[in-house]
Amino acid sequence: MDLMSGHYNYLGISPNSESERHYNPFAYEIQDTLLLMDAGYFNIDYCYQADKHGGHVIMRTNGKINPDIKAAFDSQGLAIEGLIGKKLKQLKWHREQIIDLDVQWKSKPGTHRLIAFWDRNKSAIGYLITNLKRAQFSADKVSELYGLRWQIELFFKELKSYSGLKTFNTRDKSIAESLVWASMLTLLLKRFIARASGLIHQVTISTQKVARCANDWLPDILKALLSGREYRIKKTLRKWCRYFSEYACRAHPKRDNQTLFVQLTETHV
Structure with a gap:
């Protein structure tokens, strides 16, 4: 998923039993790209190769890792000498604490930056691996950037709630795949119309509001497209873009404008 376009x-x-790792983009494909990856995709060799090819990653890891600590810093960037040479599992933890580490695996290449933090949702220590430079991105900023991955969960929620992904019931593999593709294509069309409406009218549009009322506007636009008449298509698109600019704006634009997601992805206020 492209965060910038949605x-x-x-x-x-x-x-569902197949490993997510089989679907990683190749390391050479993510040059100058920041990849946010869940723990199911964790692979330290992949991180090493991505760094070699000029890509950037923030990758969550599982709690089973135990590399050697080569350097340690607190959230202010001050060195913590007492942790050097220890194993990660020897880390003594205090809640709300963030520790920024350089770590190595004996059987794996490279030195890697690892951020340890307290995961409130799981009541356990969470770990993020990244190759973003410490001088440019603090541990807090890396954690904030990884939080943008929540957009993936919202993407799937929109698929299930407003694009019919969970409403079909069939055991036929071909039919199931066709319906999944139909749901995905429908979502893409709705998001494209929502974003275009916002750009045209210079407002911030809620993709969820646009998706919720798709039964009202989507058939109208599809009928216009099927007619093949340029005048009708333009008239219909203008009508609904204007409608969204009036009734599908974000409920709290001032608050939302303070979030990292909106600051990165919106080109207007």
Whole structure:
């Protein structure tokens, strides 16, 4: 998924038992790109290769890792000498604490930056691996950037709630795949119309509000497209873009403008 556009770049349909790692983009494909990855994708060799090819990653890890600590810093960037040479599992933890580490695996190449933090949702220590430079991105900023991955969860919520992904019931593999693709394409069209409306009228549009009322506007636009008449298509698109600019704006634009997601993705206020 491309965070900046809100659209997906690649979709693979596979059994739930198959490993997510099989669907990682190749390391050479993410040059000058920041990739946010969940723990299911964790692979330290992949992090090393991505760094070699000029890509950037923030990747969550599982709690089973235990590399050697080569350097340690607190949230203010001050060195913590007492942790050097210890194993990660020897780390003594205080809630609300963030520790910024350089770590190594004996059997793996490279030195890696690891941020340890208290995960309130799981009541356990969470770990993030990244190759973002400490001088440019503090541990807090890296954690904030990783939080942008929540947009993936909102993407799937929109698919299930407003694009019919969970409403079909079939055991036929071909039909199931076709319906998944139909849901994804419908979502893309709705998000494209929502974003275009915002850009045209210089307002911040809520994609969820646009998706919620799709039964009212989507058939109208599709009928216009099927007619093939340029005048009708333009008239219909103008009507609904104007409608969204009046009734589908974000409920709290001033508050939302303070969030990192809106600051990165919106080109207007």
